[in-house]
Amino acid sequence: MRVSYREAMRQALHDALVSDPRVFLMGEDVGRYGGTYAVSKGFYDEFGPERIRDTPLSELGFVGAGIGAALGGMRPIVEVMTVNFSLLALDQIVNSAALLRHMSGGQVSVPLVIRMATGAGRQLAAQHSHSLENWYAHIPGIRVLAPATIADARGMLAPALADPDPVVIFEHAQLYNTEDELRDEPNEDWRCDIERAAIRRPGSRLTVITYGGSLPKALEAADELARDGIDVEVLDLRVLRPLDTETIAESVSRTHRAVIVDEGWRSGSLAAEVMARIVERCFYDLDAPPVRVCSEEVPIPYAKHMEDAALPQAAKIVAAVREVLNV
Amino acid sequence: MFDFTLPSLGADMDEGKLIEWKVKPGDTVRKGQVVAIVDTSKAAVDVEIWQDGVVHELLVEPGERIPVGTVLATLLEPGEKPPPEGAASAGERAGKLTPAAAPGASEAARQRISPAARRRAEALGVDIARLMGSGPGGAVTLADVEAAAQPGASKSAETVPVAHPEADRNAEMRRAIAAAMSRSKREIPHYYLVETIPMARAQRWLAQVNEGRPITGRLLMAVLQLKAVAAALAQYPEMNGFFRDGRFESVPAAHIGVAISLRQGGLIAPALHDVGSKPLDQLMRELADLVKRTRAGSLRSSEMSDPTITVTNLGEQGVESVMGVIYPPQVALVGFGRIMERPWVEDGTLVVTPTVVASLAADHRVSDGHRGALFLAELRECLQRPEEL
């Protein structure tokens, strides 16, 4: 079955709403509008306004309400339209959702799923192009997921809802229209793990480590390098918190080299964290200094050529790989 | 007091190994004097100094591998008195202790080697000090260590330092050429132009000149071609110079890099200096000397770093034309094919005449095809008036 990322996410939400009456979807324009990215199209009619709950433009209020509802026994899925707007709700996510379990000495958990679109690449300019996954991945107490494939878009939501603690899911806006084959056997169980990184393309000479919207770029770069006989491995982090250090270390120890691709700005980036762990874990296996391909240190510009120049691109990844391999 | 640092002797050189000092403390040196011999990945190169002075202190021992920019020695200005005993030595001032002062503590001497390669070298008993690195910045990599540990490669200090110096030299040169040419093709947007140039006049003129000369005084067509290129460059300076740090630096004199293939394989294109201002006889002598020294592996540092354009003459090997790869940071390369007789129309009549296909590969960041075409036309005209060269 060939499906889009959008459709895979829609199916996953549909499954969740059908299978558990505690699950409800709440956010701006998730209902009558059908979702900003059309992920919840048709749900309003099917499940009604209580479970497909349109909210006012009150990110702090409705994310906090989602936390309260989770405390109260529900399994809310709160959609924040984009990571840019999530800054208005940052207080509730960081100061309440992530901390309540610990501050209560383990008495309460917050089984909340927050979904948000992230990333640049559509000329939406500086305020609608952030990649702030690392901000959330910094916070103990929440799990951060970045589904980059159709299978993960289909399979990550159910285990996220089964997690008794808050889970933030980042959906890169550039991925919604991507398509791929999805397993579709009778009684198919699409649920996947939300613990481990995944090797998306095995290779021997270097590991390209990435996540989310940069995965297709990394794979494109790997294809181009393969045409020149350069065989690189591509590792998809999938889970940005807690990071799967084992899989990263296993791969880099084998290839001895790493290029980390991250749409976040370089300074204080997730790529920096990955690089730090590589150095901590694999120092004596490294055959070259790890290199990062991140967004340039500039707000994301509107003009297409400038936006392209600011973001990681396949060509930059190829150049970085060649630099590390000295070929 | 001033520092003498290791110069970059080519776009692809970022480190070298000091082979020999030609001076000692107390020696007076003149601008242009060869003061040291440094092994680059391509050749043992005589390194000149560009300032008069008196050698004060040598900071690097022969055998050390050092990055470009390392302070090799300190010198006193002419007439300057040496600093008093006990004052901080120049080496300390420069942050680099001499090995004699602190054995093994020299930052400059620290070899670049990846952690994995270091550990592997320990396990295999490979002496890393003798390895040439193929990694970024010349770092020794796992592959270098494993290659050195192969049967036949030297393993311990007791054996000959390098088991196959010639093979290693060739491999290094191959890597150096690979790096420079890859960089060129990555960074330089080449454009290519060709022009067929009648050579009857030039050949006739050269034959007349050589006819009355003993064999040791004869000129080669190559010299005429080099001089013609220099003459054309005088009109089109945007083909002559360097593209560095995002901008073009024109150079007034044409220091033409002459592509010289080595018998054991590989290629070096050292500079024939200021071709435009020298008479043909002098150029011929200098070219003969340059070829000889290139093949003997004894070039001067300025010959490695100075070329402002490269001329290749693959026609010697019989091909009709050659489309070259620009040697960064240069911005152009002129290629000559074989001089061969071709049908040619002259004044409305079909004749058979010797011609050569000249090509221009040029950097589109610096010049455009229009100017390139004018340059080739100028080259053609210069070769029609050999007596003026």
Place this chain on the structure above:
Amino acid sequence: MSEKYPELRANVIAILRGIAPEVEADDLRDDRPLRQQVDLDSMDWLNFLIGISEQLKVSIPEADYGRLVTLGNLLDYLRAKLG
């Protein structure tokens, strides 16, 4: 194939080895263009002829270059010059 003028041939090849040290006498064929067999560019060729003219005391006008294609041509030419 019987080799021409073994002594002269040996002398010429010794001079050639000064230019191209890797040359083996047995690998050279007298009937093939010499510059292609040994990979001599115009400077090498000139130096080779200079070596011959100096050591064998013969003058080789440039006009004659065109006749000296194979090692056989050269040996015949030198034989004739040397008498």
Place this chain on the structure above:
Amino acid sequence: MNETGDMTEAVTGMPERPFAHRLLADMLRIRRMEEKCAELYGAQKIRGFLHLYIGEEACATGAMHALDAGDNVVATYREHGHALLRGVPMDAIMAEMFGKAAGCSRGRGGSMHLFDAARRFYGGNAIVGGGLPLAVGLALADRMQGIRRVTACFFGEGAVAEGAFHEGMNLAALWRLPVLFLCENNLYAMGTALDRSESQTELCVKAASYKVPTLKVDGMDVRAVHEATCRAAQQVREEGGPFFVEFRTFRFRAHSMFDPELYRDKAEVEEWKKRGPIHSFSAQLKAAGELSEDGFLDLDAAAEAEVAAAVAFAEAAAWEPVEDLLRDVTTPGGRS
């Protein structure tokens, strides 16, 4: 009661004696516990921020006695009294302030983060206004699950300036959720007086702008607080929508132990102290013949004894082993 009401001057008759004594005893328990906390802070047994409620006891006491055991409570960082009257044992509160594992939040929360899930006490929240959206969500969960329950949300008047107040008030009113908003207006947000931070100092008017019914009451009068909260809670329970009650009160002590109190006159504090909730209520009881001086001293002695026992418990309690540092970040074995 769908419009703004003012019960500041409207106190009805004296409650039954046992309940009246209960109110007085609870105010004394809070007062004595907090006085001991201040002392222990000086002795460095309690550290961090310590926000005392002294002077405001009538609010928590009157309000808590108006709630059912099944109701939810969300509180602020000035919540010692609320936790105590919600039923959290004083031993566990004191141990928490000592940072001991026997504390009601295992020593991980401290003074500002007292929790008791079993008693539906969802914590001291140290972000001003942070509790309001949580309360809205708790009420939403109840509504969606068909549970009839009130979620009481305490906050100070400082929170009224926060976006969370407005967003929470709007959501609760828009979705008609059973939230009882209880605003303890002690006139100073840390050091900033209400009229120096709000253009509209009538807080009920703000709530009313979201079509939330309101009541304003004298927060120094435990009977008035109790009666107003009962009426408001009853309406929430019966009609489902939110309610806003403002308690006009005053804290006698500084904002926290770090506060030098430069922003208000001693005279103002002394004036309010004359209306102190404990002595004014005990005076009323005595005047009505419902309380003797010995009776008062007995209640006070009982409170002191409870405090002494709690301190002894906290002193004797064990520290959590540092090996357990990383527990309670996420739910152990939670994910399936």
